[in-house]
Amino acid sequence: MEKLNGKNQVDFIYNYKNYNDEDSSVRIGIELPFDAENECLDELVTRLLNDMDPMQRYLDENISLKAALRQFIQEENQKFLDNFAEQLLEQARQNEFDLEAVIRKTERHYKDEIIQFADRVGPSDEDIFAQSFHRLVHSSSLEEILKREGAYAKVISDITTQMDREVETLNSAQQQEMDSKIKQLDITTTPDDINNLLAQQYSTQNYIRQRYESELQAKRGHQRNEYRNWITSQVGKIFESSPATTPLGNRSSMFISQQPSMEESFTIHLGSQLKHMHNIRILSADVTDLCSPLHVDESLNGLNMALGLYSSSLCGVVVLTPSIQAQANKSIIKNANMSTEFHFDQIDDQLEKIEKQIFTLSVNDSPTPSMQSYNSATNGSGVGDISMPNNNGSGTSSSGGSPTKTATTKLKTGDFFITKHSNLSQSHVIFHLISDEPINSPSEINSRHPVILGLRNILKTASRHDVTTLTIPALLRHEMSEDMTVQWCMRRAELVFKCAKGFMIESASWGGAELSTLQLLLPHDISEELFTTLAGMVPNVFRVANPKILVDSNK
Amino acid sequence: MHQSKSKPESRLAAITFFAKTHPGDVCGSNGLPLTPNSIAILGRAQKLKELKHPHLCQYLDFVRGKHERTIVVSEYFGTTLQDKSRSVLIEPLVVRIFYQIVCALKALTEHNLVVHNLEPKHVLLDDCDNVKLFNYGLYHMTRCGDYVPFPIGNVRYMSPERFLGSKNNIKSDIWSLGMIVAELLLQTKFWPNLKISNIARKILSFCQTNNVFERIAREHNCLERYEQINGELRILIENCLSVTPAKRPLPTDLFTHEVFSKDIEAYAYTEPPKPTILLYRCPLEQIYYWWQLAGGDVQGELKKEGLIRSEAPILAIPQLVCLNGKIVGPKRSQSYLMDDRVVPLKLNNLYEKLCNQPAMAYFPLIHSPKFPHNFGAGMEQLPLVIRERDIEYQFYRVRLFSRLLKGYPYTSEMIRKEAAKDIPPYLRGPIWSCLLDVIPIGSYGKIDKFTPTSTDRQIEVDIPRCHQYDELLSSPEGHCKLKRLLKAWVTAHPQYVYWQGLDSLTAPFLYLNFNNEELAFLSLYKFIPKYLQWFFLKDNSAIIKEYLSKFSQLTAFHEPLLAKHLASINFIPELFAIPWFLTMFSHVFPLHKIMHLWDKLMLGDSSYPLYIGIAILKQLKNTLLASGFNECILLFSDLPDIVMESCVFESQKMYECTPKSVSHRFHVLRETPLTEFDLTPDVTLSHLQAEMCPRISANDFTSLLHYAPTDMCALDLRSAVEFSHVRVPHSINVPFVAAQLAEPRLDALGVSQLVEMLQGRIVICMSNKHEHEFSKFLVECGVQRVCVLHKGFNILHTIEPNILISN
Structure with a gap:
């Protein structure tokens, strides 16, 4: 009834009597192993049936045909699978397999992926602290925590102010000294003297700075230890007294208006049939205001930030940064250093670590074949192959020999690094997005530009890690400049709005957290007129939800 | 009648795991983003729900959690073989277990399924020592494990060829079965203290062995016991443990084997006594449905057991993300690893809610006026959304309708009457098909769904855009099914063509009858002539024009001011209403809204959709009256959120108060001919x-x-x-x-x-x-x-x- 046809194909021949009672047969080739998913039985039956006279269909030929075919396939497939397995076993017997490698791989697979076999690691200190803190912050101890944090912050800021003051007094004293010396130049002093003085002054200043820095560092370390110990000790007590339930999300507004900035809010619906609701807020502010230090005054006591810190509704801010190393915005660093970072590393340490990561990443980035194929795969989908400013081939330049540090430690446009914060006003997470757009010549970009793609990656990361409030620079600029015409701004804003909308629609299928609020940040020095124009574009790009009006149904 | 107050045992359990995430940004061959693996799993798993067999635990639900988590709910009770075998089992019991596992495997092969994770932990035994396999679908739903990061199967029971890459061969399960039975007969656990690598080494070394069973017995110093085993049985197990797969028997061979057939009575399934708790006499899938309504929350239960650990998301955020897909971040948390613990779902809550229900509510008598079945009669006044979430009400409705459905088509009238009150969401698919007078006769199987046609391209383009927010419809399985349905419909109607929108029209039926394509097809088959007669003609302009003109007239009839305004700005229905009617609103609303809309539509005649259209206009009345032409176009280009409840209510009201001839159209399927006192065809x-x-x-x-x-x-x-x-x-x-x-x-x-x-x-x-x-x-x-x-x-x-x- 069948013969082996080539390697993996067998012919099925079906003999039947047609409507005239004549012997007939049909034939079809069947690929083995039979893939029940893609090539279902019914399809084969249909194809065979199509080769017969249409009459056979009405004679219910399909029923017996299907039965015969099913049995045939089952037998042939079983034979094939058995042969295949036997071949494997035979190869194993002949030592054609590296059995030890197979065993190692199997063990690795089980150990890496199944918890029963994995080398169990207990929860890290971070996890435990996070849980303790989260529990505590949602209990009556909240007030005390904030008070304590405030006190700690005050100590740090006092030292900082003191340092600033001392440096300033020293500065003016030194300036005076220098002035008097310069006046005496060529009378009683030589240029050498001045140079010496300069050096001396410099080292004095440095000394003072360093003294304070080390005092700050010690203080921070001390505070951090004390704080963390205290939290851990407190949580024991709380646990005994009241098993406080921890609300998972914290959807209350993170916004404390600091200064009169322009802003407008919208509720929008996305999706063609099923509508998802999101909030959009467009505002003009300095990006550093969104990352201002906590505890500087009473109104910014960090209540909301503390409640949300270990929740699954985080706040994130996108800050643009040039590609010179992992360099964050200076004022943000300063703000973050205004108080001790009790939960994460101090920002300088975080940046240093990231720097190291970039370095190791680029060292490992020698173009191995697998990596190349991966890159080409991404290129295929149109992601990576756009000419990027400042992309002097740094990623792949180190093909031979050891890579030099200068050439490889640069991130490229569209990449981003992330810092975590517990002591800033409106951001738990800062996405530092690399953008090298020159300040004074606004360029035209399209939706395939690396910065936009980076933005998409940020939204994706946000969705994966429960960042539900995200602020993005709507013009991809933090400052206005002379050359940014109204037309240019409108074009740029439209692009960013539309891309953001597209990414948000897409994000529904990513299976992560839904972005509840998207904030579109415009430069703080934007004119009111331009702000109104750009804010007016929001309801045109996004679909604004209809207001729900309560109507008396009896009317 | 009183029920015994014994404590309900748990019959349901959940397991959970994570699907693999797609690396970076990869696209499928059609240029669209890849379907998340968890969705693909969900689609593939649906088929498992249909497996109902005394030796298989029934699959009940598949839930997709956040971040690619998949939760599987299935039947689970009794003790595992792992626990049971801690004490010595006598030989007849071992043979019984052997036989019943064979029965289970046989049933699975008939559905082209392999287990590949057969182990004592997955063999459950009830009080009568009946075997039920558990978790047997993992390999299938994860597509041979492709969709998950972890390996499937216990190394101890894995056949040698599986280590080398053989898959989908039922003979590998026969090996596992042989190992399980061998362990039971030798009354020992093989290699209890060996590491995975050593077990793997042992099993692979069997390649060189002739008699695996004997060698294992020797290694474990059980040779004596080995020799005491009934010779026939021993040979059978030796066959099962042949290294060469071809020599291992198939489940069908084992099923009829002498060892079992000589005392089949002792080995075959014993019907357990009828449960004293009435609730347990209901189908398990209904129990699970009510359990959810009674406040059951699978994710919550898993959380309680520590299977869903909530780690602070901020700790897992990466430090660095590059455009080329590289991500540097903290090490993957162990909470993402596979944890195969089984969490029983407690039924106490549900039991307490339902234990006082009279037996008559569990088993309503529908033909005896002496025993009325109008349970929950007072609740009909409550809003639909509340009724749909009320455990007691849904309990009555589901029981009543499952009774009625069993009597279909003889209970047709009663179904229609009850459906007018409301339709329980749980049985909506079959109820709709009854309202559409569907009677499955196996005709779907004969329709050619595979031969390429000229419409294939359009269908291919439309399917990935059709209600993709829904997990089932966006799964590859859903795409295949939708394609088959559409092609079948096109083949079955040579007089019609595929108009875009047919996909949306089919989606609700597929969604409700995901595992019963024939029912979905026949429902669609009946639905179209009832509401969309001749809409799918190649030239359907006359039908559509008539429809829209009637729509305008009826708008004037019910909403004169609105009609006047729309006419004055020349905003004609052609500009917005064609997709509404061509897809019966399934293109403009999400599925959950279509359900409520069509619940009523199914009870009305072909004019009903017109009133729905007017109800939508009515809801937007104030906006429309204040808008000019351009604003109206914009408004309808992306229809705003419509409140379905009032839309249904309004359309129902208009439908009831409008004389039939007012909504008369010439192009409908007519059962009685027109007389001179009806609207005659001279109205053009x-x-x-x-x-x-x-x-x-x-x-x-x-x-x-x-x-x-x-x-x-x-x-x-x-x-x-x-x-x-x-x-x-x-x-x-x-x-x-x-x-x-x-x-x-x-x-x-x-x-x-x-x-x-x-x-x-x-x-x-x-x-x-x-x-x-x-x-x-x-x-x-x-x-x-x-x-x-x-x-x-x-x-x-x-x-x-x-x-x-x-x-």
Whole structure:
């Protein structure tokens, strides 16, 4: 009834009597192993049936045909699978397999992926602290925590102010000294003297700075230890007294208006049939205001930030940064250093670590074949192959020999690094997005530009890690400049709005957290007129939800 | 009748795991983003729900959690073989277990399934020592493990060829079965203290062995026991443990084997006694459904057991993300690893809610008026959304409807009657098919769904855009099924063509009958002629034009001011309503809204959709009245969120108060022929388009006059002389004077209290001429429910028995 046809194909021949009672047969080739998913039985039956006279269909030929075919396939497939397995076993017997490698791989697979076999690691200190803190912050101890944090912050800021003051007094004293010396130049002093003085002054200043820095560092370390110990000790007590339930999300507004900035809010619906609701807020502010230090005054006591810190509704801010190393915005660093970072590393340490990561990443980035194929795969989908400013081939330049540090430690446009914060006003997470757009010549970009793609990656990361409030620079600029015409701004804003909308629609299928609020940040020095124009574009790009009006149904 | 108050044991359990995430940004071959693996798993797993077999635990639900988590709910009870075998099992019991696992494997092969994770932990035994396999679908739903990061199967019971890459071979399961039985017979656990690598090494070393069973027995110092085993049985196990897969028996071979057949009574499934708790006599899938309504939350239960650990998300955030897909971040947390613990779902809550229900509520008698089945009668006044979430109410409804469905088609009328109250979401698929008079006869299997046709390309393009927010419809399995359904429909209707929108129309049926394609197909097959007769003709312009003109007329009938405004800005239905009607709104609303809409639609006739359209307009009335042409176009380009409940309510109200002939269309499937007193075919499209108000037939006019004279108001436009000569009782004479109609003001007619008289009634203009001008005038004055008597006053002369009063 069948013969082996080539390697993996067998012919099925079906003999039947047609409507005239004549012997007939049909034939079809069947690929083995039979893939029940893609090539279902019914399809084969249909194809065979199509080769017969249409009459056979009405004679219910399909029923017996299907039965015969099913049995045939089952037998042939079983034979094939058995042969295949036997071949494997035979190869194993002949030592054609590296059995030890197979065993190692199997063990690795089980150990890496199944918890029963994995080398169990207990929860890290971070996890435990996070849980303790989260529990505590949602209990009556909240007030005390904030008070304590405030006190700690005050100590740090006092030292900082003191340092600033001392440096300033020293500065003016030194300036005076220098002035008097310069006046005496060529009378009683030589240029050498001045140079010496300069050096001396410099080292004095440095000394003072360093003294304070080390005092700050010690203080921070001390505070951090004390704080963390205290939290851990407190949580024991709380646990005994009241098993406080921890609300998972914290959807209350993170916004404390600091200064009169322009802003407008919208509720929008996305999706063609099923509508998802999101909030959009467009505002003009300095990006550093969104990352201002906590505890500087009473109104910014960090209540909301503390409640949300270990929740699954985080706040994130996108800050643009040039590609010179992992360099964050200076004022943000300063703000973050205004108080001790009790939960994460101090920002300088975080940046240093990231720097190291970039370095190791680029060292490992020698173009191995697998990596190349991966890159080409991404290129295929149109992601990576756009000419990027400042992309002097740094990623792949180190093909031979050891890579030099200068050439490889640069991130490229569209990449981003992330810092975590517990002591800033409106951001738990800062996405530092690399953008090298020159300040004074606004360029035209399209939706395939690396910065936009980076933005998409940020939204994706946000969705994966429960960042539900995200602020993005709507013009991809933090400052206005002379050359940014109204037309240019409108074009740029439209692009960013539309891309953001597209990414948000897409994000529904990513299976992560839904972005509840998207904030579109415009430069703080934007004119009111331009702000109104750009804010007016929001309801045109996004679909604004209809207001729900309560109507008396009896009317 | 009282139920025993014994504590309910758990019968349901959940397991959970994570699907693999796709690396970076990869696209599928069609250029669209790849489907998340968890969705693909969800689609593949649906098939498992259909497996109902005494030796298989029933699969009940698959839930997709956040971040690619998948949760599987299935039947689970009794003890595992792992626990049971801690004490020594006697040989007949071992053979019984052996046989019953064979039965389970046989059932699975019939569905082309392999287990590949067969181990004592997954073999459950009930009080009567009946075997049920558990978690046997993991390998299938994860597509041979491709969709998950972890390996499937216990190394200890894995056959040697599986280590080397063989898969999908049932013979590998036979090996596992052999190992399980061998362990039981030798009364020991093999290699209890070895590491995975050593077990793997042992098993692979069997490649060189002739008699694996003997060698294992020797290694474990059980040779004596090995020799005591009944010879036949021993050989059978040795066969199962042959290294060469071809030598291992198939489940069918084992099924009929001498070892079992000689004492089949002792080995075969024993029917357990009927459970004393009535709840347990209900199908398990219903119990699970009610469990959810009673507040059961699978994710919550898993959390309680520590299987879903909530780690602070901020700790897992990466430090660095590059455009080329590289991500540097903290090490993957161990909470993402596979943890195969089984979490039983406690039924106490549900039991307490339902234990006081009388037996009659569990098993309603539908043909005995002495025992009414109107449980939950008082709750019908509650809003639908509340009823749908009320455990008690849904319990009554599901029990009642499952009874009724068993009697279909004889219970057709009762189903229709009960469905008018509401349709329980749990049984919506089969109930809809009953409302559509579907009777499956296996015809779907004969339809050619595979031969390529010219519409394939369009179908391929439409499917990935059809209700993709839904997990089932966006899964690859869902795509295949939808494609088959569409192709089948096209093949079955050579007179029709595939119009875009058919995909949306099919989606609700597929969604409700995901595992029963035939039912989905037949429902669609019946649905289209009922509501969309001839819409899918290659040239459907005449049908659509008639439909839309009727829509305009009915809008004028129910919402005169709105109709006037839309007409004045020239915003015609052609601009927005075609997708509404062509897809019966399934293209504009999400599935959960379509369900409620169609629940009512199924009970109405082909005119019902028109009222839904008007209800939507009515909901947007204020916005529309304030908008010009451009704003209207924008508004409808992406329809705003519509409140479905009031939409359904309004459309129902309009449907009920509109005489049938007012919504008459020529292009419908008609069961009785038209008479001269109905709307006759001489009313053409051009009439419809020219006339603002719909016509009413003489038949409807007479029946209104006879049965509901207070609901109507007849305006006689003939001259006073003619009126005095012969007239309809209670009719008002408004002799037609063209000049009066210059301004849309009712008082220009000079009839006192006309507004009050017309209020809330069907206003019928009759005359032999000018009635259309006059009716248009009324509409412009904002008078509701204006229609025109078809064929004018003269038709009334011929009506028997006479309704006219003559002097």
